[in-house]
Amino acid sequence: MTPEEQLASYLSGARWFGGKSRPFEVAGMTVIELAPGVSTNLVTVSSGDSEDVYQVPLSSYDEPQERLAHARVGAWDDRHHYDAVHDRDAMHVWLRAFAGEAVADARVSFRRTDDHALDTSTHSTLYSGEQSNSSLAFGEDSLLKIFRRLTPGLNPDIEIHEALTRAGNPHIAALHGYAAITTAAGDELQLAMLQQFLRTASDGWELALASARNLFTQADLHAETVHVEEAGGDFAAEAHRLGATLAEVHGVLAEAFGTSPLDLGEVARTMGRRFHEAVEIVPELAGLKDGLLAEFAALAGVTDPESAQRVHGDLHLGQTLRTSVGWKLVDFEGEPVKDLAERRLPDSPWRDVAGMIRSFDYAAATVARDLGSTSDEAAQVSYRSGEWTAHNTQAFLSGYAEQRQRPISAAEQVLLAAYVADKAVYEATYEARNRPGWLAIPLTALTALGQARP
Ligand SMILES: Nc1ncnc2c1ncn2[C@@H]1O[C@H](COP(=O)(O)OP(=O)(O)O)[C@@H](O)[C@H]1O
Numbered sequence: 383m384t385p386e387e388q389l390a391s392y393l394s395g396a397r398w399f400g401g402k403s404r405p406f407e408v409a410g411m412t413v414i415e416l417a418p419g420v421s422t423n424l425v426t427v428s429s430g431d432s433e434d435v436y437q438v439p440l441s442s443y444d445e446p447q448e449r450l451a452h453a454r455v456g457a458w459d460d461r462h463h464y465d466a467v468h469d470r471d472a473m474h475v476w477l478r479a480f481a482g483e484a485v486a487d488a489r490v491s492f493r494r495t496d497d498h499a500l501d502t503s504t505h506s507t508l509y510s511g512e513q514s515n516s517s518l519a520f521g522e523d524s525l526l527k528i529f530r531r532l533t534p535g536l537n538p539d540i541e542i543h544e545a546l547t548r549a550g551n552p553h554i555a556a557l558h559g560y561a562a563i564t565t566a567a568g569d570e571l572q573l574a575m576l577q578q579f580l581r582t583a584s585d586g587w588e589l590a591l592a593s594a595r596n597l598f599t600q601a602d603l604h605a606e607t608v609h610v611e612e613a614g615g616d617f618a619a620e621a622h623r624l625g626a627t628l629a630e631v632h633g634v635l636a637e638a639f640g641t642s643p644l645d646l647g648e649v650a651r652t653m654g655r656r657f658h659e660a661v662e663i664v665p666e667l668a669g670l671k672d673g674l675l676a677e678f679a680a681l682a683g684v685t686d687p688e689s690a691q692r693v694h695g696d697l698h699l700g701q702t703l704r705t706s707v708g709w710k711l712v713d714f715e716g717e718p719v720k721d722l723a724e725r726r727l728p729d730s731p732w733r734d735v736a737g738m739i740r741s742f743d744y745a746a747a748t749v750a751r752d753l754g755s756t757s758d759e760a761a762q763v764s765y766r767s768g769e770w771t772a773h774n775t776q777a778f779l780s781g782y783a784e785q786r787q788r789p790i791s792a793a794e795q796v797l798l799a800a801y802v803a804d805k806a807v808y809e810a811t812y813e814a815r816n817r818p819g820w821l822a823i824p825l826t827a828l829t830a831l832g833q834a835r836p
Pocket residue numbers: 509511512513514515516517525555577578579580581583585700701703712713715
């Protein structure tokens with residue numbers, strides 16, 4: 383097999399490769415040498431009339447490496463090549479480059495954005511979750527995120543982390559630096575970022591699931607004395623703090639990047655278009671058209687001026703980490719389906735608020751679907767699920783309102799309802815494409831929303 387065929391075969395099995403649903407081929411590869419036997423490679427993948435660039439860091443050896451057999455990409459030019467994120471020696475080259483050691487190819491620069499003294503005595507450990515990029519922890523000191531699909535221009539994850547780090551905001555992992563390359567065409571491609579490792583972090587999604595599970599599995603689901611706020615593992619205080627955290631981050635982003643007027647007519651049209659596109663992928667949505675379009679059209683009745691600003695863009699519980707010193711928000715890349723330019727546009731802060739509210743519904747629904755074997759139990763679990771979601775949504779919204787020192791106005795409620803519906807439409811498409819077994823969660827929510835507004 384040619385090197386291109388071997389790379390294509392490796393890509394087709396990689397979790398982070400987003401081009402699996404269509405036939406594709408590797409059309410070319412630019413090798414960027416960092417040190418002897420350690421490179422990062424810009425692999426051009428073509429599929430029909432579209433082309434994407436993926437980053438594949440490689441480590442290359444004269445002899446096969448048994449310890450890296452699971453990460454083998456192939457053999458060419460008398461060398462054996464492995465995906466370097468699995469190779470501690472290769473990853474150490476990246477860490478030392480951030481610490482100031484020169485790399486072989488002058489086109490790449492490793493830039494520092496704070497003065498944290500990096501611990502170069504650490505080893506890398508690769509995160510194995512369902513991720514679009516590859517993240518590695520260096521001991522308990524720093525976290526390297528290597529972007530896989532590369533697009534010219536500023537990566538919002540780096541841009542926003544840099545702004546929040548400079549502002550000294552405590553609700554993110556500080557950005558230590560990032561790596562970039564200038565291409566022959568003069569474009570900057572951002573390759574990776576290095577952040578503070580959050581040592582005491584617990585995943586917000588897992589914490590929410592544990593809380594919902596705790597309530598639903600109370601010995602007697604019918605007991606009228608078991609109220610959600612009295613159940614062990616009540617999440618509301620955390621949801622309240624999470625709301626306050628988001629309001630604080632929104633405030634800093636508005637200051638750092640500025641605000642602009644939000645054109646609600648345009649927002650309603652965009653939501654309507656997204657709904658019509660979603661119906662093509664999820665035909666079950668067609669029956670909900672009138673109710674959902676009415677939710678978007680209600681935006682036209684809002685006369686208060688609303689503003690747009692930089693936001694997270696794809697906020698959900700899986701992007702939150704609870705540490706010993708409070709909540710942190712991670713992954714400011716925006717929705718993966720949007721192109722980079724769109725993800726950097728100012729947007730309504732209500733998009734993020736809506737994302738979290740949808741996530742509370744997801745957490746409760748995820749726990750509920752695994753419980754309730756008889757129809758009586760199922761009805762009770764469904765009741766408890768609604769109760770958990772409403773309780774935490776309420777706590778989250780009051781945390782948000784208190785932190786910004788302004789109650790949520792009637793006009794803002796209209797915006798929030800439209801963004802919640804739009805997010806659930808996005809989720810229906812996302813689930814149909816990626817996890818069909820989860821599609822019922824946004825569909826059930828959309829059915830309830832559609833019915834609420836005749
Ligand atoms: N600074 C950090 N410290 C510790 N863990 C982190 C940090 N940032 C992210 N994580 C964890 O790393 C994983 C991947 O992070 P994420 O930014 O969501 O990557 P992706 O873009 O691949 O989805 C998640 O499990 C997240 O909880």
